[in-house]
Amino acid sequence: MAKSAQLENLLDALRRELGEDGLACDLAVEGRHVSEPRKRYRGQPLAVASPASVEAVSAVVRLCAGAGVAIVPQGGHTGLVGGAIAGPGELVLSLERLRRIRVLDTFDASVVVESGCTLAGLRQAAEDAGLLYPVSLASEGTATIGGTLATNAGGNLTIRYGNSREQVLGLEVVLADGRVWSDLDPLRKDNSGYDLKQLFIGSEGTLGIITAAALKLAPAPLQSVTALLASSNLHAGMALLKHLRAGLGECLSACEFMPRRALEFVLEDQPDQRDPFDCPYPWYVLVQADSALPGDNLEAASLSVFEQAIEAGLSREVVLANSLGQVNALWALREGISAAQKHGGVSLKHDISVPVARIPDFVDETLAALAQAVPGIRPCVFGHLGDGNLHFNLSQPENMDGDAFLSLEPVCNRIVFDQVRRYRGSIAAEHGIGQLRRDELARGQPLKVELMRRIKQALDPKGVFNPGKVL
Structure with missing residues (x-):
């Protein structure tokens, strides 16, 4: 033009x-x-x-x-x-050309990395140094550090290490007038005024451009156990989570859940995969436990915890990964769900969170309301059991055209988001607001949006950064 x-x-x-x-x-x-x-x-x-x-x-x-x-x-x-x-x-x-790791300090267990470095690249560099960057996503081969900070990405290890925000010691940010605010000192304690970095984390590029970050690193695991447990229902799954927390303590690094339908989608999408169990179960819980201590006692302790879960009726069966290949195969079942949903036709996806203890009731009530509004709708609800983050995805009924199902998106969204608010949850757990959830944010939290607009006006009065997103 x-x-x-x-x-x-x-x-x-x-x-x-x-x-x-x-x-x-x-x-x-x-x-x-x-x-x-x-x-x-x-x-x-x-x-x-x-x-x-x-x-x-x-x-x-x-x-x-x-x-x-x-x-x-x-x-x-x-x-x-x-x-x-x-x-x-x-x-x-x-920001893809800003990908240097400027400093990796093994004594301080910290790293200063530029925004364009991929998450996988940083994780590998930390591993090579005998450390761990504990944010892990299915898209980590492509996702960048700047993007994960701008959206406060979570991932599979949040139950133990927290979201991206919890890893940040400092930021380097280009402001709306071109000035550079640099606060990359890897200090663990600093109470000298407002913690400005928190404004930019999760702001989705609307307040400034993150160009580098000082991040915490964790000790690398020396022992690791991965297992898939079968469960009868989500209520049993929640009791299983409580049991795992008590039995594994801080070693519990990941606790993911998925329904049978999700597993079937992945098995159809990945022909080389096989069902880990000989018979189908309604729900599955993927568990990872890690320890930075030397030895081999974690496996024995984990097996004892899993056996107790079966004896207590919290799990029906367990499959333990005995090799790195088996670990990767179990994780591929979980991480392949989103891509595999294409086998269910058109899908509507919601990235939400609710209080952990209320997950089963939320899922039961919301699915009942959706089934009444859209008979035959096929839910595929999976996610991070330990932190309340649900990927509440809905596939089209088998007897409904895809376009007809898409026309019902406003109806489905209203049911899901009204339920989220009733349960005092969030409409955006880790993917952010962007354009897709902007109007829903304004509808549900007008005072919060007003305060956010004031911050935006103070830091970006000309509206230079990412207009039309979040606000």
């Missing part, structure tokens, strides 16, 4: 700053920068800027702010709520 002289001048200035390799325009803009994984949103960016240093990021922000052009930060682009999609005339600022 034709560009004004002002925009052409901006692009020329950006090209001089970044070089030909650092700016892509028009047809040169790659598809991965304009659409998100589910193809629900498609952007129309003016250009894609790829700075290779914090100084270059600062220059891009300063130039765009002066020209009145909005900026949409982008990491690995694995988000599912349209949070990194640029509208017409907006600039995508890709």
